[in-house]
Amino acid sequence: MKKLRCLPSFTVIFLLFMSVLLPVSSFAKSTDEMQESTVLITCGDLKGSYGMGTGFVIGHSDHVVTNHHVVACAEQGGPVNIVLDINNIIPADVIWSSSIKDLAVLKPEKRLNRPAVTFTRSKDVKVADRVYVMGFPGAAIDQRLIDPSTITTVKVSQGIISAKVKSKDGVDLYQTDAPINPGNSGGPLFTENGSVIGINSAASLVAGVVLGEDGKGKTERIRLGDNIGWSIQADELLEELDRLGIKYKTEGRQVKKESTDGTPILFYSAMIGLGVLAVSLAALALFLTIRKKGRAAVNVEHLPIKVSLSKENPDWHQEDVETVTSEPTILPKPAPIKKKDTWIVVLAILSGLTISIFLLLGFLYVIGSLASSDGNAKPVNVVNNDQKNKPIGQSVQVTVPLLYDLTEEEAKIALEKAGLKLGKVVPQKDLLSKKEHVIKQSVDYESKIAKNTAVDIIISSGVALPVDANTLQQQGITIINQYWDQADDLFKQRKWEAALELYIQARDMANILGNSEKNDMNLIAKTRYAEVRIADSMAMVKIELGHPYHALQDMEDSMKILTELKDKNQLTNDKELGTAYGNLAWCQLLNHMPDDALKSLQLAEEYHPKSPLLEITLAHIKLVTNHFGEAFVLYRENKDLNQSGVKLSNVIADDFSKLKKAGFPDDKMIIIHDVVLGKxxxxxxxxxxxxxxxxxxxxAELAGDLEGYMSTFHLDKGSAQYKALYNNYKKLFTTYTFKEAKVEDMDITQESDDEAAVEVTKSFEYTDRTKEYEEDVTYQFTLNKTNGPLPWQITKFEVKKN
Incomplete structure (x- = not known):
């Protein structure tokens, strides 16, 4: 029983430990993990200068999010890099960006092996929530002040959500008092629980005059206030990730905060209350058991002493032994232990253990309730009452159909066919999808949910017309041209979204006039043709924005109108059909439809033969369908041509970036880009x-390209040497097909500024269609700097070893 009485003190310690542990354990992520997800972004221009910003890892550690303005240099061909540490810099491509939302998504060359963030949607964020800004503020990475090796150390600042607001462009923002400095742009805004609720964009800045070191004033953007910063709400990013097909994780409101239905915080409070009760009971038991109600102390001076005689003690003497009285010794009796005390102790211990188990189970429940959902998580509607009242196992599960790009009526039919029903229909402005078509559904495609569940949809409301019907009818083609011209100007400035909005308004006005029976045939033909041209421009903008699917829709609409105009003999120039079919082929290729693209291109060449742009598109088709030799020849023949003042080598390089974003392998593109284009x-x-x-x-040898092979030599075409070489390789390329050609070894000795000696060993695999051959050949070349198709050309050569 003595041991039993000390147990309440252990119970007190244990319960106090659990009371401290539970609140601490409610954090979803450690600060270290949040910092690991945050990366430094650099973006350079073609002049060699660069800027810095912040990003964070999403998906399977294969994508990074940042601000559009952080990577704006990429639009002019500047390099974008992700800096993990001073010796680990990874190039990245911008696969999507929006100047209006000020968001961008990057695709690094390789996985970053950093933890991906988890998102929390705006509905689960409350004003006054505590938040953390992570990133690389410019002043904190000034190499004049700190050790460069610490540049990639993530800096942390904190604050609260001050308000939820909208930008002038309708973008949902958080206002926060957490310090957001230049360099923090593009970084994550974390909650206390480690989930991202926003993307830091900027502090509030105004134009001001600042005195420079020379004493002269200059206008700069300066901070409006010390406690005003803006962060783009995560929902603005998530809808774009849905469009791009990039996976992400979301979670609801954490246990330390008030949840949507209030359950987690109430349960948590109840657990803590029970813990306090258990501690109180255990403390009472401990107090009662340590009271002086145990065995009484005995005074040894009043007890008789009996000396033990032993033969082992030879020095004893009988006269030294005290006589022992024969009267019985009466010992004091211990005070009896009250049963009430014992039961209080037992009760305290049992209560402490029981409530500790409840605490543990509650903790596990809360952790389970915070499990994040994989993929592009969307809210699932609550099933109706008759489904909820059914016993477990009796509800029928059905598969949710894909509703994207359907009309409202088509979506309703598809849901009913699947055993579901249409819920709320919410219109939303959208620049990409067709008007009145579904752009989002509340339950993921192919999800399993209870039969008869209502599925909500969001449909595109398009863009509002700038004028009413009467004004449009009065101004006619004039107002269409006005908006069209403004959009073209923005297109040239690469302000894609602003241009697209004006194009849509111009296109919709043209569509209204072109389908009005009030107008004469001449006006209808003009407006229908304008609709075609504007749709072409819209498609090109959507490609720039990384949405080839929607671009293809615009081009298909354009082709329908053009075909209609041609059938009515209202199309004056058949080359327009050739250009349109060529644009259609390009859109089809970006949508991984090379066979359809080739058919469209063949139609294009019927109406517009020998167009260099069509030849470039054909080269792209050949390249992605593993016809490298044919693609090599087409690129070489057209790269130095100009189209509307633009060198086609630049067009090819730009097309490669779009093909890469569309998911095509880039190994052969790199060969063409570096070797053929010389970029x-x-x-x-x-x-x-x-x-x-x-x-x-x-x-050129691998491609069997005789003209390309000969372009590497700087020889007089009338010389015997040139003719012999030409005839020799003409026969070689006619007789054999090269399956492989590689440079195995190269030794360059530059003897002067304009001459170099090169020894090269090449390996070849080729066939004459009956037999296959392999051989290694070593050449000795002399190259000189020339003004030919290549900066350095071969002027002398010999075969050293065959």
Whole structure:
């Protein structure tokens, strides 16, 4: 029983420990993990200067989110890099960006092996919630002040959500008093629980005059206040990730906060209350058991002493032994232990253990309730009452159909066919999808939910017309041209979303006039043709924004109108059909439809033969369908041509970036980009240009491209040497097909500024269609800097070893 009485003290300690542990354990992520998800972004321009910003990891550690303005340099061809540490810099491509939302999504060259963030939607965020800003503020990474090796250390500041607001463009924002400085742009706004609720964009800035070191004033953007910063709500990003098909994780409101239905915080409070009760009971039991009600102390001076005689003690003497009285010794009796005390102790212990189990089970429940959902999580409607009242196991599960891009009526039919019903229909402005078509559904496609569940949809309301019907009818084609011209100007400035909104308004006005029976045939033909041209421009903008599917829809609509005009003999120039079919082929290719693209391109060439742009599109089709030789020849033949003042080598390079964003492998694109176009990192450097000539020759051999092979030589075309070489390789390419051609070894000795000696060993695999051959050949070349198609060309050569 003595041991039993000390147990309440252990119970007190244990329960106090649990009371402290539970609140601490409610945090979803540690600060270290939040910092691990945050990365440094750099973006350079073609002049060599660069800026810095912040980003964070999403998906399977294969995508990064940041601000549009952080990576705006990419629009002019500047490099974008993700800096994990001073010796680990990973190039990245911008696969989507929006200047209006000020958001961008990057695709690094390889996985980052950093934890991806989890998102919390705006509905689960309350004003006054505590938040943390993470990133790389400019002043904190000034290499004049700190050790450069610590530049990639994530800096943390904190504050609260001050308000939920909208930007002038309708973008949902959080206002926060957490410090957001230049360099924090694009970084995550974390909750206490480690989930991202926003993307930091900027502090409030105004124009002001600042005195420079020379004493002269200059206008700069300066901070409006010390406690006003803006963060883009995560919902604005998540809807774009849905469009891009990028996976992410979301979770509801954490246990430390008030949830939607209030359950987690009430349960948590109840558990803590029970814990306090258990501690009180255990403390009372401890107090009662340590009271002086135990065994009484005995005074040894009043007890008789009996000396033990032992033969082992030879020094004893009988006279020294005290006589023991024969009267019985009466010992004091211990005070009896009250049963009430014992039961209080037992009760306290049992209560403490029981309530501890409840605490543990409650804790596990809360943790379970916070499990994040995988993928593009969307809210699921609550099933209706008759479904909820059914016993478990009796509700029938059905599969949710894909509603995207259907009309409201088509969505309703698809849901009813699947055993579901249409819920709320919410219109929303949208620049991409067709008007009155579904752009979002509340339950994911192919999800399993109870039969008869209502599924909500959001449909595109398009863009409001700038004028009413009467004004449009009065101004006619004039107002259409006005908006069209303004959109073209914004297109040239690469302000894609602003241009697209004006294009949509111009297109919709043209559509109204072109389908009005009030108008004469001449006006109808003009407005229908305008609708075609505007739709073409819309498609190009949507491609720039990373949405080739919607671009294809616009081009298909354009082709229908053009075909209609041609059938009515209202199309004056058949080349318009050729251009339109070429644009359609490009959109089809970006949507991974190469066979359809090839058919459209064949139609395009019927109406507009020998168009260099069509040849480039054909080269793209050949390249992605593994016809490298044919693609090589087409790129080489057209790269130096100009179309409307634009060099086609620049068009090809831009197309490659779009093909890569569309998901095509880029290994062969890199060969064409670096070797054929000469746009590699070493462009203009003699040593790299010499290597380029050798590789260009080798790929020309692989392609069986005689003209390309001969372009690597700087020889007089009338000379016997040139003719012999030409005839030799003409026979070689006619007789054999090269399956492989590689540069195995290259030794370059640059003897002067305009001459170099190169020894090259190449390996070849080729066939004459009856037999296959393999051989290695070593050449000795002399190259000189020239003004030919390649900066360095071969002037002398010999075969050293065959």
């Amino acid at each position: 590699g990192k070493g462009a203009g450097i003699d040593f790299e240009e010499i290597k380029r000539t050798i590789y260009f020759q080798t790929y």
